[in-house]
Amino acid sequence: MLESLIETKDLTISFGGHTAVDSVDVQVARNQFKSIIGPNGAGKTTFFNLLSGQLTPTKGQIFFKNQEITKHSPTERTRLGIGRSFQITNVFPNLTVLENVRLAVQSQAGTRFQMLSHFKKYKQFEEKAEEWLELVFLQGKKDIPAKNLAHGEKRKLEIAMLLALNTEVLLLDEPTAGMSLEEVPAILEIIRKIKLKGDRTIVLIEHKMDMIMDLSDSVMVLFNGRLLADGAPEQIMKNETVQSAYLGGLYDDSAVKA
Ligand SMILES: Nc1ncnc2c1ncn2[C@@H]1O[C@H](COP(=O)(O)OP(=O)(O)OP(=O)(O)O)[C@@H](O)[C@H]1O
Numbered sequence: 461m462l463e464s465l466i467e468t469k470d471l472t473i474s475f476g477g478h479t480a481v482d483s484v485d486v487q488v489a490r491n492q493f494k495s496i497i498g499p500n501g502a503g504k505t506t507f508f509n510l511l512s513g514q515l516t517p518t519k520g521q522i523f524f525k526n527q528e529i530t531k532h533s534p535t536e537r538t539r540l541g542i543g544r545s546f547q548i549t550n551v552f553p554n555l556t557v558l559e560n561v562r563l564a565v566q567s568q569a570g571t572r573f574q575m576l577s578h579f580k581k582y583k584q585f586e587e588k589a590e591e592w593l594e595l596v597f598l599q600g601k602k603d604i605p606a607k608n609l610a611h612g613e614k615r616k617l618e619i620a621m622l623l624a625l626n627t628e629v630l631l632l633d634e635p636t637a638g639m640s641l642e643e644v645p646a647i648l649e650i651i652r653k654i655k656l657k658g659d660r661t662i663v664l665i666e667h668k669m670d671m672i673m674d675l676s677d678s679v680m681v682l683f684n685g686r687l688l689a690d691g692a693p694e695q696i697m698k699n700e701t702v703q704s705a706y707l708g709g710l711y712d713d714s715a716v717k718a
Pocket residue numbers: 475478480498499500501502503504505506507
């Protein structure tokens with residue numbers, strides 16, 4: 461039995477009369493790659509917002525390493541080890557790509573570097589930032605202002621900034637959203653590299669099914685806020701309830717084809 465790193469129990473949130481996430485019991489094991497799929501409006505992003513602390517549930521609980529974190533703020537959760545991909549709004553547009561990542565490195569460094577001189581510290585932060593930029597294929601762009609990056613490059617920068625926080629868990633919300641088709645393989649490659657390092661637990665929301673099948677150890681399906689299925693990718697694809705939800709005309713199937 462894999463150790464469960466994140467666990468939700470009866471996790472529920474309602475907005476007015478609408479229950480966006482409805483009694484979800486789910487477990488994510490340490491170093492597992494788990495994907496969340498489901499039609500538009502199924503509750504995927506809301507579920508993420510509950511995990512990362514942007515939203516507080518109406519009912520139910522969230523545990524991280526067996527500690528209840530249901531009421532913890534987003535900052536506390538990041539400190540504990542749950543990181544969520546930065547949105548473009550968290551990027552300083554006028555700072556260079558390298559400076560943005562260096563600041564993220566610095567923000568998690570805490571007191572570890574206190575003994576070093578200011579200059580040495582700065583150098584170490586910068587070297588670490590360069591490593592992350594190399595991993596996301598942005599080393600060639602490190603000296604340009606973040607605002608001058610193309611959309612796909614900004615998404616790579618967000619991933620580098622998330623990696624720089626060194627959290628055990630990475631919550632990735634549609635990293636390929638809004639990208640041109642040519643940009644998608646690079647993102648897939650970056651995520652595969654992170655997975656292969658083997659030291660992170662990754663939860664991914666994606667509409668691209670080939671990517672889900674390629675990367676996931678486990679897939680959970682949300683439908684109308686409810687957990688419809690949860691299991692190995694091949695099982696999920698064979699699951700009749702999932703098939704009828706996806707293929708039975710209950711929703712726009714562009715998500716499956718994409
Ligand atoms: N703050 C909010 N206030 C009211 N309703 C909300 C709020 N956030 C989400 N919802 C509703 O909850 C439902 C789930 O939305 P959510 O964005 O989580 O779906 P999703 O599965 O991520 O969809 P998509 O694939 O389109 O991103 C939707 O009906 C949405 O309108």
